[in-house]
Amino acid sequence: MMAAWLLGIVLAYFLLLLVVAYRTSRHSDNDSFFIGNRRSNWMLVAFGMIGTSLSGVTFISVPGTVGATGPGGIPQAFGYFQVVIGYLLGYMVIAFVLLPLYYRMQLTSIYRYLRVRLGESSYKTGALFFILSRTLGATARLYLVINVLQLFLLDQWGVPFAVTTVVILGMILLYTLEGGVKTIVWTDTLQTSFMLIGLVVGVVYILGHLHLGVGDAWAALKGHGYTRVFTTDVRSPSFVLKQILGGAFITVTMTGLDQEMMQKNISVRSVGDSQKNMMTFSLVMVLVSGLFLVLGGLLYLFAAASGQHFAGGDDIFPSLALHSFSPAFALVFIIALISALFPSADGAMTALTSSFCIDILRFQERTDMDERTKRKKRMLVHGCVAVVFLLCILVFHWVNDKSIINVILALASYTYGPLLGLFAFGIFTGRRLKYPKGVPWVCVASPLVCYLLSAVSPILFGGYKIGIELLVINGFLTFIGLFLLSEKPRV
Template identity: 65%
Template sequence: MPTFLLFAFVIGYFLLLLAVAWRTSRHSNNEAFFIGNRKSNWMLVAFGMIGTSLSGVTFVSVPGTVGDWAGEAHKAWTYFQVIIGYWFGYLVIAFILLPLYYRLQLTSIYRYLHTRFGSVAYRTGALFFIISRTVGATARLYLVINVLHIFILKDLGIPFGLTTLVILLMILLYTFEGGVKTIVYTDTLQTTFMLLGLCVCTVYILQHLHLSLGGAFQALNVRGFTHVFNGDVNSKGFWGKQILGGMFIAIAMTGLDQEMMQKNISVKNVHDSKKNVMTFSFIMVLVSFLFLLLGGLLYLYSLQQGAVYEGHALMLGGKNVIGDDLFPTMALHYLPAAVSIIFIIGLISALFPSADGALTALTASFCIDLLGLQGRDDLSEAQKKRVRMTVHISFAVVFLLCILVFKWVDNKSIVNTVLELAGYTYGPLLGLFAFGIFTKRVLPNTGMITVLCLLAPVGCYFLSQYSAKWFGGFQIGLELLVINGLLTFLGLWGLSKKG
């Protein structure tokens, strides 16, 4: 597939996004930017949220985990344990968090912490969201930009830093005016193309391998690619840890995340918002399973193309393709040109939702929660808009710097990195919200709240590093998030008094 042709499709797709952004952002104001004037259609929000939640991590990294190794066996479909946990987490979001947010008529969900505890807890929660979403979004964005650079733009002589800068400028262009009002529509478009890429690649490989769906399951089972539940209690991948961790990751990374919730609270009423979350959760489980199925098929296809296992590496064309390199390598070098084009469209469709919503949400949180922009009667609407645009551009610069750091670190499996980082950064948010919802105790409005929220992740880091040594081989996995939230909760309890 000629590099220039692939690049032309990237540019064409971006122009389509610009057209949608122009159409949806006309006559928009700050209220439209932050929460879409609370007029978003719940079906569009539910469908668009799939693209935001899956992002490039699911599109590229999840299929690669199937043939990766856990001890002496393939990880296979053990990631589905996390997906099961996600579904339980979405139930908590729909029936506990959303009614709370709508009852308080929140624009920023962290305003709840102000109502419950005061300004310090409020700004601490917003600060941890900003850290969490910045790290998570840039990790996802790095993955897709790196694939585009290695497989397309590098051949054109374009350096990685310039690739990143241009893509961030593209995202800025179509989110600058419309914010959430625009993103509800662009995410719907991008989710459609992402799922198209998933389905076309799956169907083509099934046909090429002359397999029915049932035959594919049998072939994958022979290779050990269909194993789901890990029964080793000491392992990070133990099913209990994965399901529990997945549940709280969904609560934290969706229910306590301004980016995800600003789309939900942009829906007209809480009833429609609940329908949105439950619809989204069902489709999310189904699509995640299809990505795991595709991962197994990609490994079978690579073996047919001459790939050879060398220990825990799968060598094809002199390169180890296990992990994040599997899907792009097969799609761009070993599948027909038409499928390669669909893969690229699906890939960039996975790229933009992981960044456009994050930039908008971070801008909203910084302006509302840290700068108090909505309550500034001394500023005109035009002045507020200038402040918001300055913050928006500033976060784009922060994204650029973070992506360059991820390139320097160069991790082979970003999905594991994202989930591990979430355990550290979202834990204090989980502890703060749980303390507010499930107790009636009050906190002093002091900086000790922030100190406790910073100490909990530090304690978790040392616990994670030395757990195997201290607890007879027991390794801490995704339950790190729960432990982090619990440490924060206990610290707040010690600081609090009866209400």
């Protein structure tokens, strides 16, 4: 009976999204789909970006990391907050370095900067690396949430995982097909609201069940070692400086150099409003991430008090919410979960469609196609993106990793590194490429070298393990490779 109620909630939620999509996509065109006609409200964009950035990974995986054991059997505790501190630094770079650049050049696709600065080969390489990066990252996030729905709801009805995935991707395709960014700005706002409500209700529910005030709860978390933030062991992958710097560079690349995230920012009327959006969003993100860690610690306290034991990871929150908490909270959890699910994919699908149409098919330069023809091609591309998402999610399901946040950070280190190197070379040097056709080779070689370096680092460096800083190394190697392909500009 409960499963039927929960499924009904999912369907009702989707119908609500369709209503919002219908109202926001009327009179839309290709410009509406790509950048919302540059009329988006900065406050809505800032609030909606919280849901996009947090997604199902933060909602499920971050609380699970608190009690998960790291090297030596020690709980990871609030160690993830080291990365969050780095996020804040990265958002400042985006607001005051990248956004003014994008607005000054009036970009629809941010990768057109590479074409202007470094030429056609760099432009195509950057766009293709974004397509690869965002496809892997978005599908990993989406897999996490679909897997929870499958395990705790649909398996008992015998619904295959592939069918669940097809239905959910079909839902997302329906409400993003026409309006694109213009619609997503509003649907993300709605979804962020429900997700944050689920977070707050979760904290309040556990505090009430354990009969703890805020001060008592913090003392209990501290007593179990969950409030530890900083790791001072230099050899550890979680060493504080590595985590902060890695978080900063991850933000610059996965937000500032990512078409999905920047597509919403450059849909705002002016660079000043876009900067206000970014800084407001960054401060709220820090607070919300901290609250998710507190929720994670409370989940482990609840499990211990009720005699349940978890090794840690992505399963603890859904397991408790759907099997140990009240039926009312289970409904709240499912609403919050699907609110985390859809932003994981709708913006990514739209951004990938935009990038492919603008950067690969060259919509803005084609004079042989009218708007109606472009619209049809754009819809076809959008459908193809959904099919690619389906295939990637099925692969993640086959691999079945239990802590998907680590997978996403690892993928980001390899696929976003070349983007970091390309943009850094273009922005911080005045050199021109002498051998532009070598750019794709450099951008492929750099991640391969990083993979080998990561594998042998404990042997070469006395037990030192490369962690989140691999992204920086990857970007640096790309930068060096581009430098070797370049020369001083001719006077």
